[in-house]
Amino acid sequence: MWIKNIFIYYCILYFLFPLFIVFRFSSLETNSSRLVEFETLLSPRKPKGGKWIGQKLVKKSLPILILAGHADSQGNLGAGTLGESVAVNNAKPMDSQMSDELFWNLKLSKLIVQIGKRRGLNISFYDPPVRYIKDPNNLNTNWTVGSKHSLKGGYALEIHFDSYGKYGAGSGLIPPVSKNLNTVDESIGKTFGKFPFLFRGGLGASRRQIRILEVGKLEGYLEKNLRDSNISQKTLNLLANNIVKSIIFGMNEKAVFNPLPDRGNIFLPAIYL
Numbered sequence: 001m002w003i004k005n006i007f008i009y010y011c012i013l014y015f016l017f018p019l020f021i022v023f024r025f026s027s028l029e030t031n032s033s034r035l036v037e038f039e040t041l042l043s044p045r046k047p048k049g050g051k052w053i054g055q056k057l058v059k060k061s062l063p064i065l066i067l068a069g070h071a072d073s074q075g076n077l078g079a080g081t082l083g084e085s086v087a088v089n090n091a092k093p094m095d096s097q098m099s100d101e102l103f104w105n106l107k108l109s110k111l112i113v114q115i116g117k118r119r120g121l122n123i124s125f126y127d128p129p130v131r132y133i134k135d136p137n138n139l140n141t142n143w144t145v146g147s148k149h150s151l152k153g154g155y156a157l158e159i160h161f162d163s164y165g166k167y168g169a170g171s172g173l174i175p176p177v178s179k180n181l182n183t184v185d186e187s188i189g190k191t192f193g194k195f196p197f198l199f200r201g202g203l204g205a206s207r208r209q210i211r212i213l214e215v216g217k218l219e220g221y222l223e224k225n226l227r228d229s230n231i232s233q234k235t236l237n238l239l240a241n242n243i244v245k246s247i248i249f250g251m252n253e254k255a256v257f258n259p260l261p262d263r264g265n266i267f268l269p270a271i272y273l
């Protein structure tokens with residue numbers, strides 16, 4: 001009997017326990033290696049040619065309005081990108097009622113507002129009542145609501161994911177057509193990249209003083225991480241946190257021209273959070 005017991009202990013000690021350790025740590029490694037860093041998520045992020053510098057100072061009470069790109073233009077050419085998974089790899093759309101881009105634009109926009117409020121920002125989200133509005137000057141479109149907000153001195157930021165492959169340019173801030181770019185523009189531009197003035201001839205949003213943030217191309221790591229239910233929320237949190245941090249950083253005029261945010265603005269000192 002005791003020989004049998006010793007044999008069992010021996011098995012546990014020399015076979016099952018090491019097996020457990022190997023399994024435990026290899027599965028951890030698999031999970032963590034799939035959540036890539038912020039910088040990798042946004043690649044390719046080469047310079048986009050934006051030479052502008054946002055210098056106008058803003059108040060900490062600056063009213064910020066977040067808009068989800070294409071929220072009022074589903075079912076036509078302006079619906080936003082389907083993303084690489086759907087368009088190239090035949091994956092099912094995240095929601096059959098909308099483009100994958102809008103699906104992620106909505107999720108990220110709401111999260112930015114949620115985190116921004118928690119960090120003390122004067123921030124809100126506008127969602128049009130219907131998903132298709134033919135007339136861009138209709139009172140309920142993103143453009144109309146965003147441009148009114150900007151005219152009153154607020155900051156309107158429309159969230160987008162760029163197209164995959166050769167159809168997209170990558171992440172970056174598309175500035176409004178204005179001489180008054182501010183330190184929040186500067187900070188977001190330093191984190192995500194700067195598109196030139198009059199990008200694509202001065203987009204409808206830019207002419208209406210709405211900033212466009214192309215978060216990244218809907219392909220590769222970024223799209224895989226968003227679509228993977230194990231890490232989707234973490235990926236959205238990572239993106240939203242970096243956007244909110246950039247906004248807050250931009251409100252600190254002393255900090256925004258400090259060389260630190262050039263490094264990607266990821267690990268900001270706690271004073272700015």
Ligand SMILES: [Zn+2]
Binds near residue numbers: 069070080101160161
């Ligand atoms: Zn878009």
